[in-house]
Amino acid sequence: xxxxxxxxxxxxxxxxxxxxxxxxxxxxxxxxxxxxxxxxxxxxxxxxxxxxxxxxxxxxxxxxxxxxxxxxxxxxxxxxxxxxxxxxxxxxxxxxxxxxxxxxxxxxxxxxxxxx
Amino acid sequence: xxxxxxxxxxxxxxxxxxxxxxxxxxxxxxxxxxxxxxxxxxxxxxxxxxxxxxxxxxxxxxxxxxxxxxxxxxxxxxxxxxxxxxxxxxxxxxxxxxxxxxxxxxxxxxxxx
Numbered sequence: 693x694x695x696x697x698x699x700x701x702x703x704x705x706x707x708x709x710x711x712x713x714x715x716x717x718x719x720x721x722x723x724x725x726x727x728x729x730x731x732x733x734x735x736x737x738x739x740x741x742x743x744x745x746x747x748x749x750x751x752x753x754x755x756x757x758x759x760x761x762x763x764x765x766x767x768x769x770x771x772x773x774x775x776x777x778x779x780x781x782x783x784x785x786x787x788x789x790x791x792x793x794x795x796x797x798x799x800x801x802x803x804x805x806x807x808x
Numbered sequence: 809x810x811x812x813x814x815x816x817x818x819x820x821x822x823x824x825x826x827x828x829x830x831x832x833x834x835x836x837x838x839x840x841x842x843x844x845x846x847x848x849x850x851x852x853x854x855x856x857x858x859x860x861x862x863x864x865x866x867x868x869x870x871x872x873x874x875x876x877x878x879x880x881x882x883x884x885x886x887x888x889x890x891x892x893x894x895x896x897x898x899x900x901x902x903x904x905x906x907x908x909x910x911x912x913x914x915x916x917x918x919x920x921x
Contacts, residue, residue, distance in 0.1 A: 725907040727909055727910075728907075729910075729912075734914075735896070735914060736912055736913070736914045736915070737898065737900075737910070737912040738912075739909035739910060739911065741909075742908070742909050743906070744907075746811060751842050763842070783850075783851065783894055787907050790864050791863055791864055792858075792863055793856060793858055793863045793864055794864075795853065795856070795864045796841070796853065796910070797853055798843075798850060798851035798853075799850070800850040801850055803853075
């Protein structure tokens with residue numbers, strides 16, 4: 693069964709702190725894709741990163757970094773030196789092959805508050 | 809290039825009525841997926857259309873339906889509205905070939921009273 697778990701409902705940090713958002717997934721497929729999206733208060737979800745199941749390299753993009761570990765079925769997201777503008781809801785998502793395309797499901801989201 | 813356009817942005821309907829929401833994907837994108845977002849259930853997958861055909865479907869009752877036109881624009885329809893259908897309905901556009909990230913629209917906030 694396809695499942696994404698984001699156990700942290702809300703996290704509150706002070707600006708400049710580092711914060712890690714956890715994501716654990718379940719899948720029976722060997723080919724799948726993992727994503728992170730950001731939903732700021734304006735409401736529109738914004739794509740941050742995609743990872744396929746065959747690429748376990750960690751990735752860094754500015755203050756953002758992602759740690760993908762197949763052994764623990766986790767795809768965690770770290771924000772270094774957080775800023776107030778990082779305040780948003782962050783969603784982890786999993787895409788699996790399904791009837792000619794891919795079906796994507798989302799975790800429940802983690803709401804991040806960054807206080808000045 | 810233009811983003812994903814969803815109309816209307818806000819909608820208030822009465823229980824029992826029906827509603828149609830529209831989504832225009834990014835030019836060249838052939839896949840449109842619909843999601844329902846509520847505080848309690850998060851983002852729930854409704855269905856995906858690709859080249860005018862429904863390719864994937866979530867676990868929603870038959871009151872929820874959709875279609876896609878030859879220009880890739882998509883509509884979703886909810887009949888016999890219930891209070892629990894109040895939600896933000898999000899449309900996601902992608903090429904539909906391989907797995908690229910979605911581009912989301914701003915959503916339609918539906919309130920059923």
